[in-house]
Amino acid sequence: MNLSKKSTAVLSAVVGAAVLATSALADALIGSGYYSLKQAIKTTSATLINETDNFTVSGKIVMKVDGKEIFVSEGTMKYDIAGGQYVEESTTTEMDETSESYIYNGPDLYIHKDSRGNNYATTRVKGSEEKLIEDFFQREDVQDAEKIVDAFVGSMQDLIQTDENDGKKLYIGNLTDTSVPPLVNALSSFFLKYAALSEYTAENYGVPHPKANIYVQDVSGKAVENSGGILESLILSAAFVGDDKDGNSHTYSVEISANVTSINATAVEPISTEGLKIQAAAENRLSLGKKYEGLYKSEVVGETADGFVKLGEQFFEITSVDGATVTGRYYEIYNPEYLTGDGKSFTFTTIQNHDDWNRISFEYADENGDSKKGEFFYYDAANIQLHLYAQNNAYGRADQIVRTFSDSNFARVFE
Amino acid sequence: MNKLKAVYLNEVYKISKKKKITVAAVLSVVAVAVAAVAVYLVNNFSGIRVTGSSELSILVLQVMSYTLIPLFVTFVAVDMFGGEFSDVTMKITLTAPATRLKIYLGKILAIASFIAANLLAIMVLSLIASFFVGIGMPNVVRIFFAYVLAFFPLLIYAMTVVLISNLIRGTTGAFMVSILVFLLFIGAGILFPQIKSFLFTASFDWYRLVLGSFINVGKLLRVFMILAGYAVMLFGCGFYLFEKRDL
Structure with missing residues (x-):
């Protein structure tokens, strides 16, 4: 069968359009690891707040300079959504000093342990109208920020890979120094130099202040989503490299981890108030008395x-x-x-x-x-x-x- | 094949004689120099390496692939079709002992060569600049692959401009519509991320897929198939319009 040139051109246009539509549709349906992960975070937030009675979240942040820990903070938050109460316990070690913090917030009682002074200040409150926890992703400003982040992330979203094992979904992402976009690299390096580890902070911690040649060396993350669509664990780490005032190179790293456990199996109980000074609120601790x-x-x-x-x-x-x-x-x-x-x-x-x-x-x-x-x-x-x-x-x-x-x-x- | 080669060499010769090529070359040198100086100054004054460990070439590619290269591709593609139709030099081209398909293919190959040469020049210049800026040894293999990947979506854009040039009479109109389509595709990708897979402009930075430690082969294949689909479709449509167009 001989086709004319025009027929061949039309046929190739149709075939090309078919290949394009099929491939693009497949790509859109498969989506990116980034969008799947984002959806998993939203589902986790909505499910925990609206569909569970209680749960436990534990987390840890570690900052290191050349492998030596300079700041470690870990804590556990137990939420009893049905009972309207939560307990937050944390331990922070910085500059070789360790401090502990305890907060209980319930419908009739608020207990706070100062992280430095070891003194409990307890206050009875009358029917607080505070919502225990709100779904962060339902806020309008967060939804707007999400669109900006989506545009900002751009093609980096395809660097998050997904894998499934035993009914669980695994998200893994890794950015090396060559794959971090210049803008992200510049902004995060700026944040490290002038905010997170400013000259003053670095001096307080007794670590070298990053002064020159600062860049993001590595960013990696791993998250596990269970069969119920809830992210049960998340690990993030980032490493920066920078020279101090003497030109010596140092590695600055931060590691963040979080776990969601004991869903509908968390019991929230305040510590005993025996021996503690109970300060009675006149009416409501949030109101004008x-x-x-x-x-x-x-x-x-x-x-x-x-x-x-x-x-x-x-x-x-x-x-x-x-x-x-x-x-x-x-x-x-x-x-x-x-x-x-x-x-x-x-x-x-x-x-x-x-x-x-x-x-x-x-x-x-x-x-x-x-x-x-x-x-x-x-x-x-x-x-x-x-x-x-x-x-x-x-x-x-x-x-x-x-x-x-x-x-x-x-x-x-x-x- | 010899006729196609002759048409291709003829088109390449015509491109090389255009003043716009000199301007493109000069602007490319200037852009690389500006990027190198900016990176050097930021590093010197604030201590921050904008480009990360070593890749000035990737920073330059990111900027150029969205700005100067598409601009000069538009100039060249519009000149080769709309321009030749307007000043009736297309008549001389078509008198050559070659079929319209070979002439059309020869012109597309010439534009592809222009894009490749442009990318090659920018890559070499930026690699040289990397040494002057003093930000370490660049990963040449990785950079080369990134530039090779950047070529494909730019070629698809060039074929889109060729299609528009065969649709619209007059070079100014074709130029304006081409730029508008380019901007609309980019804007649509930002505003409606759910349709990004259908837009060739979304793959302008697909070379990033080979820059990380994890290479998403599946995504690379899908984007390649999308671009291949675009190429076949645009070639078919463009040739159809070129074939039936009267002089």
């Missing part, structure tokens, strides 16, 4: 050609805290020598939200009757930080005033 009722003041200062003068005062008063309901007022008093006009004043009533920690938001009506938003933060030393949005400058300026200073920090008035 009645002790914050009172007057707070901030001074307004003006700069003249000769110096500084007091122009007036801003007052913020929390008039009552009744459970979740907070009422208060704000007003200003001017020094008539410098300022004219009425100062701003308003009252507000709001409901505090326990999830906002030490922040209270409120709405108030300005001098025109328009609704404006404001918020204040309350701190341990009876201080308030007040932010009024769309604030107008209520302090008209006298001619001799060059600049006016007022800030958002209000101190408690005790007299």
Whole structure:
């Protein structure tokens, strides 16, 4: 059978398209180890948080310089999702000093052991509204960051290989100095030199500071996914090479490992509080208590050609805290020598939200009757930080005033 | 075969006489020099080796394969088809004692030679620059394989430009559409990663697959088949349009 040139061209185009479509489809279906691993991490997070009653996560971080350990931290976190409690125990060794930390967080009890002082501070809390643990991958900012990371990873995603054995899926990845993209290499080397092992930190640890010729020597990782789609173990390691100020080459490495164990077989029990000082929380450890009722003041200062003068005062008063309901007022008093006009004043009533920690938001009506938003933060030393949005400058300026200073920090008035 | 060789040599000679080739050569030297100086300065001032242990050549390839090489491939491919149709010199080419298939094939081979020569020049220049920058002994074998792999997706892009040049009359239009297609393919790969396997631009850095300690042979084969499918399809479509095009 003789085909014309045009028929041959069309036939080759069809055959080419078929080869392309088949191969591309196969490639898309097989996917990359990177996407499988990413999906396994998401599945692990969602399953542990939403579909299990309890589980244990243990982890370890080791930093080494030329093979010598300079920082080791290992810990175990036991989560009881159904019971709304967790226990976190960790041991950290740095600069040959070892410290331990213990935290228990339950619906009615919070126990904390200071990592340095060996003192337990325990507090009874009333029905905390905190969520024990949240699915990190459901957050909008994380989802956006994921897209950026996907684009950043690029062809490196194909360097993660997968293997299956005994119903478990194994992920292995290894990047050598030649396969690390320049941008990743530059950013991580920069992080090592100026953050992780800065000159100050290196001196504290008594190790040589990486000064020149820094690059990523090796990055490797291994993860195991069980038949239920949960990543039960993860090991990551990275090694950098750099020269110190004398030109001697050193190897800086970090190893991270994590394991998920005892799924639906973890018991969370707080340590005995016998002999410990129990500090009772007045209402809820996250809420604004009645002790914050009172007057707070901030001074307004003006700069003249000769110096500084007091122009007036801003007052913020929390008039009552009744459970979740907070009422208060704000007003200003001017020094008539410098300022004219009425100062701003308003009252507000709001409901505090326990999830906002030490922040209270409120709405108030300005001098025109328009609704404006404001918020204040309350701190341990009876201080308030007040932010009024769309604030107008209520302090008209006298001619001799060059600049006016007022800030958002209000101190408690005790007299 | 002799006729194909004659057509090919003729096309290579025509390419070598274009001023754009001189510009491409000069810009390639400048790009390698700029990369070498930048790597040297960053290492000297901040102590960070941008290129890792030794591979300045890979850094240069990464930049050039997405910028200057596709740009000059577009110039050359558009000139060889759209340009010759516009200034009617295609008529002289077609009077040669060779079939249109041989002429078409000869032109594609000439463009392929241009890409290969461009990559070879950049590789040699960057290897030489590596010694001056003083970042150690480069892994020449690995770099050579990376440059060989980088050739294939660039050839597919050249064949896409040839197809566009046979579809659109006028060199400016063909040039603009080619660049637009290139950018659209790259953008689609970033925005819709699930369709990346279907885009030849996603394989522009597939040479990275041979740079790690683990070589994903399966992935290499799949990408090769995708590029082969593209090559056969684009050759068929391009020749069909070239064959039926009137002068």
